[in-house]
Amino acid sequence: MTRSLPVWWRRRIPRYRLIGARCKECGKIHYPPRTSCPYCGSNSLEEVQLPRRGILESYSVIYSVPGDNRLNAPIIVGLVNINGVRIVAELTDVLPGELSTGLEVEAVVRKISETSDTGIITYGVKFRPVLGAGSGAGQDTGEA
Amino acid sequence: MNDSMVKVYITGTGAVKIARHYPLGVRDLAFQAGKQALAESGSDNVDFVIVASSLSYLQAPQLDLASYIASSLGLHGVRALSVEAGESSGLAALETAVSLIKSQEASRVLLIGVDKMTEHPSGPTYVMLQALYDTESDAYYNIGHAGIAALLMRLYMEKYEVDRLTLAYWPAMMHMHAKNNPHAMLPFAVAPEKVMTAMPIAEPITLLDAYPLGDGAAAIVLENGDELEGRPLAEIESVISATGMPSPALREDPLDLESLRTALGRLGGLEKIDVIELHDSFSIYGLLELETLGLAEKGESAKLVAEGYFSAEGEGPLVNPSGGLKARGHPIGATDVYKLVEVSRILAGTWQGVKRGDEETGMIVSINAAGSSSRIALLRKVKG
Amino acid sequence: MTQERPESRTGIHGWGAYVPRWRLPMEEIARVWGWPPHQYKGLNVKEKSVDSPDEDSTTMAIEAGYNALLRAKVDPSEIKAVFFGSESKPYAVKPSATIVAEALGITPVTMASDLEFACRAGSEGLRASIGLVSSGMMKYAMAIGSDTAQAEPGDVLEFTASSGAVAFIVGPREGAAAVFEATYTYVTDTPDFWRRALKPYPRHGEGFTGEPAYFHHIMSSVKNLLEETGYKPSDFKYAVFHQPNGKFPVRVGKRLGFTMEQIEPGLVTPFIGNTYNASALLGLARVLDRADPGDLILVAPFGSGAGSDTYILRVTEAVKEKQGLAPRFDDYLARRKTIDYALYTRYRKILTMLPRG
Numbered sequence: 006m007t008r009s010l011p012v013w014w015r016r017r018i019p020r021y022r023l024i025g026a027r028c029k030e031c032g033k034i035h036y037p038p039r040t041s042c043p044y045c046g047s048n049s050l051e052e053v054q055l056p057r058r059g060i061l062e063s064y065s066v067i068y069s070v071p072g073d074n075r076l077n078a079p080i081i082v083g084l085v086n087i088n089g090v091r092i093v094a095e096l097t098d099v100l101p102g103e104l105s106t107g108l109e110v111e112a113v114v115r116k117i118s119e120t121s122d123t124g125i126i127t128y129g130v131k132f133r134p135v136l137g138a139g140s141g142a143g144q145d146t147g148e149a
Numbered sequence: 150m151n152d153s154m155v156k157v158y159i160t161g162t163g164a165v166k167i168a169r170h171y172p173l174g175v176r177d178l179a180f181q182a183g184k185q186a187l188a189e190s191g192s193d194n195v196d197f198v199i200v201a202s203s204l205s206y207l208q209a210p211q212l213d214l215a216s217y218i219a220s221s222l223g224l225h226g227v228r229a230l231s232v233e234a235g236e237s238s239g240l241a242a243l244e245t246a247v248s249l250i251k252s253q254e255a256s257r258v259l260l261i262g263v264d265k266m267t268e269h270p271s272g273p274t275y276v277m278l279q280a281l282y283d284t285e286s287d288a289y290y291n292i293g294h295a296g297i298a299a300l301l302m303r304l305y306m307e308k309y310e311v312d313r314l315t316l317a318y319w320p321a322m323m324h325m326h327a328k329n330n331p332h333a334m335l336p337f338a339v340a341p342e343k344v345m346t347a348m349p350i351a352e353p354i355t356l357l358d359a360y361p362l363g364d365g366a367a368a369i370v371l372e373n374g375d376e377l378e379g380r381p382l383a384e385i386e387s388v389i390s391a392t393g394m395p396s397p398a399l400r401e402d403p404l405d406l407e408s409l410r411t412a413l414g415r416l417g418g419l420e421k422i423d424v425i426e427l428h429d430s431f432s433i434y435g436l437l438e439l440e441t442l443g444l445a446e447k448g449e450s451a452k453l454v455a456e457g458y459f460s461a462e463g464e465g466p467l468v469n470p471s472g473g474l475k476a477r478g479h480p481i482g483a484t485d486v487y488k489l490v491e492v493s494r495i496l497a498g499t500w501q502g503v504k505r506g507d508e509e510t511g512m513i514v515s516i517n518a519a520g521s522s523s524r525i526a527l528l529r530k531v532k533g
Numbered sequence: 534m535t536q537e538r539p540e541s542r543t544g545i546h547g548w549g550a551y552v553p554r555w556r557l558p559m560e561e562i563a564r565v566w567g568w569p570p571h572q573y574k575g576l577n578v579k580e581k582s583v584d585s586p587d588e589d590s591t592t593m594a595i596e597a598g599y600n601a602l603l604r605a606k607v608d609p610s611e612i613k614a615v616f617f618g619s620e621s622k623p624y625a626v627k628p629s630a631t632i633v634a635e636a637l638g639i640t641p642v643t644m645a646s647d648l649e650f651a652c653r654a655g656s657e658g659l660r661a662s663i664g665l666v667s668s669g670m671m672k673y674a675m676a677i678g679s680d681t682a683q684a685e686p687g688d689v690l691e692f693t694a695s696s697g698a699v700a701f702i703v704g705p706r707e708g709a710a711a712v713f714e715a716t717y718t719y720v721t722d723t724p725d726f727w728r729r730a731l732k733p734y735p736r737h738g739e740g741f742t743g744e745p746a747y748f749h750h751i752m753s754s755v756k757n758l759l760e761e762t763g764y765k766p767s768d769f770k771y772a773v774f775h776q777p778n779g780k781f782p783v784r785v786g787k788r789l790g791f792t793m794e795q796i797e798p799g800l801v802t803p804f805i806g807n808t809y810n811a812s813a814l815l816g817l818a819r820v821l822d823r824a825d826p827g828d829l830i831l832v833a834p835f836g837s838g839a840g841s842d843t844y845i846l847r848v849t850e851a852v853k854e855k856q857g858l859a860p861r862f863d864d865y866l867a868r869r870k871t872i873d874y875a876l877y878t879r880y881r882k883i884l885t886m887l888p889r890g
């Protein structure tokens with residue numbers, strides 16, 4: 006199904022930047038931002054930048070691939086917990102055998118859909134296993 | 150709850166065998182089921198046609214569907230209404246019909262559930278099925294039809310330390326039951342070990358944990374008990390619903406089917422139920438429903454199923470004698486109406502499939518997606 | 534240097550590298566196309582980086598830009614220009630720069646554009662950023678080089694054309710990790726490598742890409758700037774040159790009088806192939822990852838068509854605290870996973886013959 010341009014466009018910024026919404030009434034945070042708080046119904050919400058790192062609570066390797074996504078098969082989706090805020094999102098840069106619950110993951114921006122070579126490309130947050138940051142220079146560049 | 154004293158009965162049932170009905174369109178299927186139900190009820194005279202359908206709006210778009218179906222049934226001038234609530238469309242239509250009858254806005258209603266899932270190949274169909282889930286959150290991604298259920302299944306397996314084989318007894322029981330269901334899509338037995346080793350569609354879900362893609366239509370005639378024209382098969386005691394979190398990610402415990410819990414609370418508790426038709430689009434949902442309804446402790450339902458507790462010979466209520474969504478089939482908007490047909494036939498003693506023979510009360514449960522909404526209908530045998 | 538050079542009012546506040554996860558070894562390409570080993574052994578490239586199917590030059594730029602922001606520690610809205618240099622834009626028409634700027638929180642009050650000059654567009658963006666900041670028009674500007682470089686299957690280019698991105702945040706000299714002491718650009722009309730409109734793969738002049746193009750432009754650019762500034766090769770701790778392969782940058786460096794010790798730390802192509810617009814600038818990022826205050830760095834990107842810039846940078850005290858604020862180039866190297874040619878054709882969408890951005 007072709008993605009609607011305005012439908013994707015109007016929500017692009019939280020999708021790019023992992024911006025959630027905090028309810029001013031009950032204080033709970035959710036992502037992506039909704040019209041009103043899913044917990045208490047208040048529509049008094051404020052934007053909040055979510056941390057980019059979370060824990061993988063569950064995952065699935067999807068072989069019954071929806072739409073024209075064969076090039077991305079299998080699609081891996083995860084349930085990511087960021088400080089108590091849960092997000093369902095695709096995982097990327099990871100092979101099925103490398104997955105396990107409890108894995109630390111981080112948000113990156115990737116293509117979400119590109120269903121034809123003439124249409125719009127939609128981008129948004131996906132999660133990947135965290136890089137081994139700060140490992141210093143000049144190591145492990147050899148053959149695996 | 151409607152406190153009207155009007156009683157609502159099912160007096161006619163019809164169901165088309167679920168299959169890949171390539172030669173038949175939505176109206177053809179609705180016609181067959183509708184005519185069967187009208188015939189059993191003894192009269193073509195209805196003042197309302199309510200049509201439950203969901204995926205057909207994406208598969209073969211036709212808006213104001215109920216009016217077109219009414220017309221194809223030859224019911225010119227009748228009042229008609231389309232109801233869409235995803236996988237729970239059938240019970241949503243029942244809620245509407247019961248309320249129309251109880252308020253005496255209608256006295257005879259033809260309720261048809263119809264859906265098509267094979268007008269397109271599976272790839273585009275999975276994209277359409279994604280729309281059952283929240284397209285502004287989870288279904289923004291390529292989760293397919295099974296992704297969310299798979300996330301919940303893994304959570305369940307890890308949280309309650311239930312192994313894959315134990316979970317495979319659900320589909321095995323469903324296939325066993327479907328063997329005797331005349332309108333089941335997959336009427337053959339499947340061993341639990343086969344479920345585990347079947348083609349993975351969304352790990353840990355295999356092909357045999359998931360509903361098949363099939364077309365179907367089922368219909369019932371509902372009547373005001375004070376003005377009965379046909380012979381009553383079952384009484385609709387109540388039908389109730391509740392909405393829930395748009396995504397399981399928003400629930401404190403993603404495995405908590407809170408919309409079903411809320412609906413159950415509205416019913417004000419359960420008396421003894423003899424036969425239950427649950428919503429097992431994926432095995433995990435069937436198991437979570439058993440636990441939400443209090444028929445099994447949390448984390449224990451799969452083991453009870455494996456032990457045969459919910460089978461015809463078991464001590465618990467008889468669960469999914471139809472074969473469930475898993476093996477009877479799950480033409481999305483039509484499914485609940487199949488359940489109504491099956492349970493009323495069991496209560497009326499006309500059911501050819503799995504039964505115990507002494508069923509007096511029946512329950513039908515449906516949820517959309519992972520519980521964006523849930524509905525429960527209670528049916529009672531008509532005495533004498 | 535008697536007269537103050539405008540660029541010396543500016544410096545690099547943040548730098549960020551990005552290299553995708555997958556690696557395709559040279560021998561695997563040779564196996565598929567029947568090349569003899571000497572065909573690739575001389576390139577001094579072990580393997581090349583390959584992007585995931587859900588990546589393109591825009592997503593890679595976003596991650597490099599994000600890393601640069603982490604190091605610069607500036608409010609994204611203070612960045613007033615985003616230059617996206619690439620020859621593998623996902624859209625022929627529609628700026629990637631706005632996507633990157635939006636994703637990074639830089640929009641809406643900013644300049645943003647995509648630049649094209651084969652492999653040197655990112656460097657042109659860097660010079661433009663220096664100009665905008667040194668003129669006082671803005672405090673910060675971001676320059677990005679990012680490519681998922683195309684090569685026709687079976688062409689020798691395929692050995693090296695790879696994927697990667699790099700981003701720099703240029704700002705005032707105060708607080709910068711490295712200050713631009715001098716910059717220089719040298720361009721001529723030399724058609725050594727090109728891709729015609731609507732064509733998926735570039736063409737090149739084979740040997741013609743060498744002497745009249747790569748060597749002439751880099752040598753001219755570097756020599757002229759050394760002459761202007763009075764520096765000699767031995768004054769530099771690091772020297773980084775455009776890296777179409779692992780051989781050319783060493784050769785051009787030696788001809789100019791630099792040593793392997795100066796060249797090697799900024800040599801990234803042997804591990805990841807030629808990332809086109811990111812090539813030499815990724816080398817600079819890797820050097821900044823390890824540089825010490827006071828180090829003098831020479832960087833000379835090159836782009837076909839043809840032109841070369843030379844930058845002379847002096848590292849400041851600020852470099853040390855910034856180095857650990859974001860993943861380093863070598864962190865991306867460390868997550869490497871090799872793939873075979875079959876998977877490469879799938880990831881690169883060669884298999885389906887879809888146009889590739």
Ligand SMILES: [Zn+2]
Binds near residue numbers: 029032042043
């Ligand atoms: Zn709230």
